[in-house]
Amino acid sequence: MIKKHKNLLLCTIIVLLLISVTSTAFGFQENGDNFPIVIFEKELIEDKDELFERARNKVSDVVNNNNIVSQGFLKEKNSETKIPLKVYTTTQLYRIEKLPGGGINTYYATTNLIEIQSSGGSRDAWKWDETGGVKAYNTIYYSLKGNKKYAHFLKGEGGWINYDYPQVSLANRQVKHGKFGIKEDGGLIDEIRRYKPTSNYSYNTPSHWTYIEAHPLHYFGETTLVDIIATDGSQWELILDNDAGSTFSGDQWAL
Template identity: 30%
Template sequence: MFLKGKKGFTLIASLMSIFLFSSLSYAEESPINSNVEEVIYQEKEITDLDTLATRAENGVTDSEAPTTETILAVDSDTGESTELKQLNTTQKLEVVKLEDDSQVETYKTTSLVSADATASGDRSVYNTQWDQSDGVKAYATFYYDLVKKDGHTYLYHKGGKGGWTIYDSTLSLSGKNVRFGSFGQGSDGKKTSLYTDYSPGLTFNYGSPGFRGVREEIYNKVGVSTSATVKRNSSSWKINVSANYK
């Protein structure tokens, strides 16, 4: 059941993108100071978005996070919300052992959403299928490393890539923004809260922001958010896509 609104929608999502990187490129405060001794696991990265969407729809993932979740489209004028479905899938890319006996696991999480709004006066918003060429589609992939050393696991932000695609000529996109963020407890026990903002085009592709690692076993929020305003005629809604480590 869709909730009616007057002007547009704020689409709140949890998504993320695709970026190739060196898994041992860390900030200075990284606990890593050793060369690779052994490659334990290595998998070819899946980059095709249709394949990733199908993987999520079939419940295939290399993490404990759900492959589907409910997000909200919130009308920017009335505040009324509509539930939408988001697809998520995580792929383990590499596991290496270092000479100091620490271990580095490299992952990427891709999230995808596909939506449209009716052209009639009620301005309902609804899901569309990822493989359909209509409405607007957004995706993001968040790359991260889990570093296991001295009885602790550290989480490192390794960058991201994503973007928006508009399939309807009556839709337009503006106000695009990307933020990389990292909040948690560092190896020295002190809290860390860091972020970097970018102003992208229709797509973005940024490497590691150089954030210090945070303890994985203690509450943290590390990931990427990307937003844009989608407009049709006099109606508009904001897509705010955020993908965090889960």
């Protein structure tokens, strides 16, 4: 009799395990499927040479880089005149999630790269190499959901490379993150975070910077600035801007 009960118990355990494995395999979870299910994921390209080649050849995983506005400027110190620089941009789609109750969440990384000569002019480099000049790059990580109805700024990272040292030096590195708009759960967010890195950087956005409505008057993004100081005493500011959804002129992003 005891052996019969043991066999029955063993069969019950096996059936429960099979149900659990089958449910997991088909994407079902306990508690009403409360967790997103990853349906696509790939490793991000981080090599600067490869990213620069993608950007120069206009290779991107999405059309128009999700309408990210990318701008680069060179500004003489104590002057309001800005010299526009060519910005190379590429976007990677690196993760897609199926959300509980339906819907899709997509994750992107948009990278900007610019380069100038130490003389202050801009040039279209064919390679991200050590041929001289100062280079700046940044990447913003963000997600879109609800058929791109809502947007979330996750992280910004980047840096500067000086191939003309000691003819020129870099100083006063600055990074600014901003977010403005109506949050998914209601209420307005209008915040800025400023950082002063001493070298390359990577900053996550605050945890309360949740999804905002994707609207032309709403925005999120990153602006970076570095001073370029030449041995002849001239000083310039190199500005790289990366933002989504904004319709302003850019002056509001002044660091």
